[in-house]
Amino acid sequence: MADKKTIMRNRFVDENGIIFLDNVSMNYPEQGAPAIDNITLRVDRGEFVFITGDSGSGKSTMIKLLLRELVATSGNVYVNGYNTKKLRHGQIPKFRRSLGVVFQDFRLLKDRNVYENVAFAQRIIEVPGAQMRRNVPSILSMVGLAGKYKSDVRKLSGGEQQRVALARALINKPSILLADEPTGNLDPNNSWEIMSMIEEINEMGTTVVVVTHSPEIVNAMKKRVVTMRKGIIVSDEEEGLYINED
């Protein structure tokens, strides 16, 4: 039976925080200093949060912890009511289906077309074919790719590939969207288009966590900004600005 402290914490996470990092540290065996050093962070339902920081600050490690690609060395990571440390291998797919993920390098299935890439996310949750045939065109229209559903993803521009990735991340209506440097490979125009879409998604109620090192985007969007340095959170501000290391 869970002790009182656990019950209280679970209630706290459930009522207030969709993401809760509770005194989390992450050590890589091959590295001396911890990648993440005893941080605590709460993200509420429907929030939009930028995680910023220079290379080696620990922001990518944080995304990996949220995705349960890594397990914290100490502390607990709660996402969507799951304590990721306690997830068994067989439970991870179900957990990840509650998240939408977008990466800097798009990570599309290169041998499939636009439609198949987006439909893949529906296939794994066994959405009936007829429903899938309605959902995929609908989400592709939302990201402005309705006319390109048959296109080979390798022949799309970077911006278009990222929209496909975004459509795939959103088609199962996740409660959280994790974006790891989503504009890192895009030109300014495409970057703004993608960020606008992500903002719209957030306005529809999806919690958004964006890892970025783009001061222009962070400063222009006026959202909550969590700044990391050497594995610790050095600043956490509502409508914050990008803080340069120097």
Place this chain on the structure above:
Amino acid sequence: MKISTFFYTLWQGVRNLFRNGWYSLASISTIAACLFLFGLFFSVVFNIRNILLTAEEAVSITVFFNEGVSDTRIAEIGDEIKGRVEVSEVVFHSDEEIWEEFGSTYYGPDYATGFPENPLEGDHNYEVFLSDVSMQDTLVNWLQNKSEVRKVNYSELTADTLTGVNSLIAYVSIAIIAILLAVSIFLISNTVRVGISVRAEEISIMKYVGATDFFVRAPFVLEGILIGLIGSVIPLLLIHELYDYVLSYVTDRFEILSSMLNFVSIEEIFHYLLPVTLIVGVGIGFIGSLATVRKHLRV
């Protein structure tokens, strides 16, 4: 799992085969080449074994009896010989029969002229064929210890040579088949590993999106099975087609061999080669892909 998902994974497995055309071709070629060598060697060994077995079956020993041993006792000893594990067949030759055969061969139809009595009287004997030539010594010792037996004719050299060659062939063929299989497994699993490593990214994407291990693994494993199946059917077809051609070439070219050697039919060879090759091919494809995908599933 829904039926649609089942068919989707099947379809993905088949598509993977064509999507990764060069990789599939390389894997199929490797499997086909290895199993072709294996099949070729198996066919040769099978034929050599058959020739040796035929030679062994022709090896016989002859048992002669002392004068005065009654026909009843000779018949009893005949039954005892038949009951021995070393024996496959026993043929009784009476002295009249022997004289008739010998006389007509060397003196013609009038062989009895000048021989009022059978000069080979008392030479009635048993011709004993062995089930296993390596057991000849045991049988000969047993026969020689019988007081009624006058003489046992046998060729130690023939038996020893056949036994020696037989053992040598058995050991060499086991060793070569084991080496060929080991090399095949190594080459094939390496090819599968390289192919799947190239697609490690694809596997990790599927895992990030929330695919279960089964969903990721099934198409790869099916692809491995299909590669193994095609890779084993090709050498089987080649061997099937080439075998009769090579055999007729050998018998036409070396006519003397065809009368001496008894070649095995392709049907007899395929009785063993077909299941072994299919099991090895499909098994390697299955296990190779399963083991390699497993490595990339820990994302």
